[in-house]
Structures are given as structure tokens and as C-alpha cells.
Amino acid sequence: MIPKKVQQRFFIPAIIVGLALSALSTSTSGAALNGAALYEHYCAACHGNQGKGGVGVPLALPDFLAVANDDFLRKTIRLGRPGRVMPAFQQLSETEVDAIVAYIRGWAPAHTAIVETSPIKGKSERGEKLYASFCAACHGDRGEGSHGTGVTFSRPRDLPVLAPALNNPGFLAAASDVMIKTTLIRGRQGTPMLSFLKRGLNEQDIDDIVVYVRGFAQKPLPLPVKAGADEPPTIERMSPYGMQQTLDKLKNAIGGANLRLIRTESFDQAFAGKEKENKHHVVVDSCDFNFLNQALKIDPRVGLFLPCRFILSEHNGKVSISAVNPKRLSEIFNNSELNQLCDQMYKVYVDIIEETVF
């Protein structure tokens, strides 16, 4: 029998140390074994297998990795950038996040660690003027960032790299003052971001800008258009007309809304063939190519909304017309600019459907 005092003095601390070492060991082996696989699974589709960017911004830039410490990367993975495409990976364990961070860190020419986190002092009023002159053209008047996603491999765009939204709560939580300051001092090769020292500013000017940027947290922008989490998944109305008349009215309404009619066919024609198709469910595909072009600039993944499709269904002599509710589907993209477009598209769909059944 081991006396209670001995238990308290030796075994409990030993268990704690053991658990801590075990956790450390798991973390280390996780980083060594899983970083590449985890990166490939969760990050590569957007940021590229080698971190060169795509829908997501490039990560393998030496100037970025020189200023982004592990804490910044961890918080960015965890919190994402609300409304700016990068999702919050809250389902990942600490070990998995560490493994991804270690893998990304492997692209840095040498290990860098800006661990300094103390706030920088400066004059926000001066910073505001300097920000307007030196930053707003790319990052927006109120730090809202540039439009679109990542880099421009798939479509032409004004800037080769998306300018980050400096007012984004995810960014402000992840980036320390020193990180922002160092970015301003170094610039970021491979992007339009030049060294502010080379642009003629001095260290005090830069500090003032950092203080102004930090102040975005106190002046949040009006909440962006939210995706419709509470919206029904489809827009649906009953038609007072028969199938053929509803179809004719729908085609007129599509033309009236300046959408191009692409095709009309039974839902199952491609599966069943013309002989056996079920004519009680008819698909009408259309597209507004001007609108699509705008949407592709905002997010190249919008193909998931395509084509603009209306379904006519006939059941017991009653005809209904339905379509995907773009406000509801937009929720999975975490892109507030896309939410705005989906809001517009929703109104177009509702107008077309209501004109059809009017």
C-alpha cells in the first residue's frame, strides 16, 4: 500500500508530466506524419499543392512566411475570414492544425518567428490620412479588401493577388501589430505590396498606419449581406395553369428578364431516353451571361448555381414551379460579395416565377 502523501507527491505529478509528454509526442508525430496529407485535404484545392494560390491567396511567399508566425497561421485556420471565402476550420484538432502549420512553415527559407505581440503606439488620425493615400487604393477605403478571390489563374482581374480585408475580424484577431508593421516595412514580393520605407514613409508613419488599421475593430462595417440560413432551400409556387400553358408563360417570363433560354426537356430525358421519359417533370434551363460574368469575378466556384434552372412538376392535375433558392445555397461559400449577388438572383427568380403563375 502506497501512503497517500507519497501518492500526492510523486504519482500525480508523474501522471501530469506523462500526459503532457504524451500530448507533445502526439503533436510532434502528428506534425511529422500528417501535415502534408492534411494540407492536401483541407487547403490545397484553394491555396495550391505548393502554396502558390488559386481561389485562395498564395502562402508560399517568403515575405509572407517571414512575418506570419505560427500563432497567426493557427488563428487564421481556426477563425477563417468571415465573409471572405476562407472558412473557419473549427472541426480540426489542435494537433491537426499544428501539423498543417508545420507543413506550411516548411516552405519558409528559414524558420522565422515574430513573437513580439505588444501593441504599437501611434496617432490614429495621422494614420488615417496616410492610409487613405497609401493603402486604400488596394485595401479599400475602410479596409474591406479587394474584390474576388485569391489569384487570377482562371480569369482576368485588376490585381494579380487579392488584397486582404484589413477590417476582417478574423484578420484582426490573427495578426499582431508587429506583423502588420513588419509587412509594411518589408512589402511582399510577388504581390503589388511594396515596402513603405521604399515608398518614402518613415517608421513613425508606419506605426500610425498600424494604429489606424487596428482601430478597424472599433468601427466595424455594417454587417455584410448574410446568406439565408433560415431561407427555404427552394423557391416554389403553385401555377393556376396547365403544364403547357405554365411552360409557355415561363419561357416568356425568362425572356422578359433578359435571360437566355438554353433548353427545355423532361427531367429524366438524359437517363430514360425520349421514349420512356416522364413528362410530368420538366426542366427549363436558362442563363444571364452578363450576370454570370460578374459572379465569376466574385467567385469562380459559382458553377454550382448553374444553370438558372426551373422545374415544372405536375401532380394530380396541379402544376408547381420551383427553383434552387440561391440565398440558401450561397451560405456554403462564406463569401459576402457572393451573398449580395445571390440576393439579386433570388429576386430575379421570384419575379420570373411570379410572373409565370400570375
Place this chain on the structure above:
Amino acid sequence: MNFNASLKIMLWALILMLSVQTARAEELLMVRIERPFDDAINDLQIAIQEHGYQVARIQRVDVGLASGGYATAEYRLVFFGKPAEMREIEDRYPQLLPYLPLKIVIFAEGNSALALSYNPALLQTFFKIDPLQSRVQQWEKDIRSILNQLSRP
């Protein structure tokens, strides 16, 4: 409470509120294919068929845009399904039809291609049709497997 402390509390409250919206990484299934677009779309059709599905239609998007004067990369929508399943959905759950057949979007990004789909599990979230749960789970498993097959070198 000092100024910095209240600023931090405000920021974290905002993040917590907004992060609920962004914690949906797996609702969008997406992979990068490190092959030229033509090879990638060919492999996609093969992978769909190998998983027991029929390709219903391949819709070109870039043609419509290019004819309107827009510069764009290659871009396709690939619709697919199993005829018997689609027939059953038509008969029993027509409310799902706007989201069907299943669809994978594929487009060129430089020398690579990106392929993506919404996670079919969303249909269960949207429509809550219990008898369809196992079918939707199977679709999710198959689409994940198709995309994984494509992402392999």
C-alpha cells in the same frame, strides 16, 4: 475594465458570432487536379462511371461567355446520377429535383483544374427526409471518392 480589454472582448464576441457562419468547410467538397483540363475532365467522367453513375450531360459554360466577348478559362458542369434513383426521387420526393441530378463543377486554373460539388449531406439538412438519409450518405461517400480519385497524381 481598461480600453484594450474591452476591445478584445468586443472583437472575440464578433468573431464568435461570425464564425458560426463560417464553420462549414465540409459543405463544399473541392479538390485540385494537377493535370491539364482535358485530361481532368476525361478522368472525371471515368471516375463517375466507375462509381456506378451515368453522366447525364456535360454543360459547357465557357462557350456562352466567350461568345459574349468575355475572357474565361475552360469551365464545365457535369450532371450525373443513377437512373433508378432519379426515377424514384421524381416519383416520391419531387421537392429535391431543383438540386438534382448530382453535379460536379470543373474548371481550369492555369495548368491545373479544380473540381467541386456541394456535399449531398446538405440535402438532408435542407429537406429532412429520413427515408433518404442512407441514400444521401451514399452519394456523399461516392462524391468524396470520385474527387479523391481525381486528386491523385
